[in-house]
Amino acid sequence: MATNFPPLKNDLLLRAARGERTERAPVWVMRQAGRYLPEFRKVRESHEFFEICQTPVLATEITIQPIRRYSGLIDASIIFSDILVVPQAMGMEVLMNPGPSFPDPLVSPADVSKLNAVIDVEKELGYVFRAITQTRQELNGEVPLIGFSGAPWTLFAYMIEGGGSKTLQKAKTWLFKYPEESKALLLRIADVCVDYLVGQVRAGAQLLQIFDSWAGELSPYDFEQFSFPTLKHISTNVRRRLAEENIRDVPMTLFAKGANYALGFLAQNSGYDVLGLDWLIDPAEARRIVGDKVALQGNMDPNVLYGGRNAIEAAVKRMSEGFRSGQGGWIANLGHGITPGVDPEDLKWFFECVHKYSM
Numbered sequence: 001m002a003t004n005f006p007p008l009k010n011d012l013l014l015r016a017a018r019g020e021r022t023e024r025a026p027v028w029v030m031r032q033a034g035r036y037l038p039e040f041r042k043v044r045e046s047h048e049f050f051e052i053c054q055t056p057v058l059a060t061e062i063t064i065q066p067i068r069r070y071s072g073l074i075d076a077s078i079i080f081s082d083i084l085v086v087p088q089a090m091g092m093e094v095l096m097n098p099g100p101s102f103p104d105p106l107v108s109p110a111d112v113s114k115l116n117a118v119i120d121v122e123k124e125l126g127y128v129f130r131a132i133t134q135t136r137q138e139l140n141g142e143v144p145l146i147g148f149s150g151a152p153w154t155l156f157a158y159m160i161e162g163g164g165s166k167t168l169q170k171a172k173t174w175l176f177k178y179p180e181e182s183k184a185l186l187l188r189i190a191d192v193c194v195d196y197l198v199g200q201v202r203a204g205a206q207l208l209q210i211f212d213s214w215a216g217e218l219s220p221y222d223f224e225q226f227s228f229p230t231l232k233h234i235s236t237n238v239r240r241r242l243a244e245e246n247i248r249d250v251p252m253t254l255f256a257k258g259a260n261y262a263l264g265f266l267a268q269n270s271g272y273d274v275l276g277l278d279w280l281i282d283p284a285e286a287r288r289i290v291g292d293k294v295a296l297q298g299n300m301d302p303n304v305l306y307g308g309r310n311a312i313e314a315a316v317k318r319m320s321e322g323f324r325s326g327q328g329g330w331i332a333n334l335g336h337g338i339t340p341g342v343d344p345e346d347l348k349w350f351f352e353c354v355h356k357y358s359m
């Protein structure tokens, strides 16, 4: 790598991700730079969502907002962007009003021909790489920086549904009616994810997380048929490419929301260092299933943050006992993203409780 970055002062996240039982659990939360923060809403008043993603100085500022506010309590930053920049790079229009919507979703396999045939991620997503490099400089080694991508199945579902959906009926129609075309499109998305993730590490990302937010909508069999091969493709090829380019390997996290049925299988076979958990699985049970094969990340129900200090403290204490009931690394987090109505002081208390109980 050409760039020289300030030395890292807090490597708890990286050590836990590699499987080490750290002196306390590193902690961060998904969506930590988001609408619950007044300083984020202030920037949003004068800038559109994707405009912020595409403007490195703004993306850097927002990435660092929670690090500044929770200095000394928070152990990782995650680059401000969205999983839907990948469909954009593939040639699709995506709006955010206020949830994501695609004016022209993929309706049938013939529509795949409308996607860009060749995708130069440097050209299409270079703004993310520049934001990562700038953020690494400005973090000044305070905490590591996480890069991320959506998982192919989750992105595929958005590209076909055209936005959020309760049933994923359109995306599943593709899987069951056009399984071969679906697998081909899923792999095509996976290849863009590989280029995109390698580019993020080249630019300075120190850990990569893959968000398969809709994994839990698939049966165990269909997850193994349609999602798992693309997740494995990503872990294998990102590592291969980094090795070929002589870039130091980074830990990789898979957050397959709702796929707790696959935990043991993923620990053995997916090639990820860390598995992210939602709150539907008991921490001690998860630890028992994976042994010390992988590190775990999670998993407090984000809504506990609405329950007041006693509820938060009790939940963190219980979660800590569960994750610490066996060997292996643990990264404390929520079981999904933090929601807009949370009081930032209650999140601060969550961090303080993790510091207190996660020994």
Ligand SMILES: Cc1c2[nH]c(c1CCC(=O)O)Cc1[nH]c(c(CCC(=O)O)c1C)Cc1[nH]c(c(CCC(=O)O)c1C)Cc1[nH]c(c(C)c1CCC(=O)O)C2
Binding pocket: 029, 030, 031, 032, 033, 034, 035, 044, 049, 078, 079, 080, 081, 082, 083, 084, 096, 098, 099, 100, 148, 164, 211, 213, 337
């Ligand atoms: C499914 C998904 C999306 N985006 C993402 C996922 C996977 C994780 C998950 O399951 O929540 C991932 C994501 N989105 C965002 C980040 C930034 C990094 C972080 O702080 O975690 C990350 C990692 C910013 C964002 N992405 C979005 C916002 C809020 C938009 C705004 O400012 O108006 C932020 C801060 C918008 C977004 N983007 C998406 C949705 C469904 C929405 C609207 C609903 C919502 O706000 O939660 C798609």
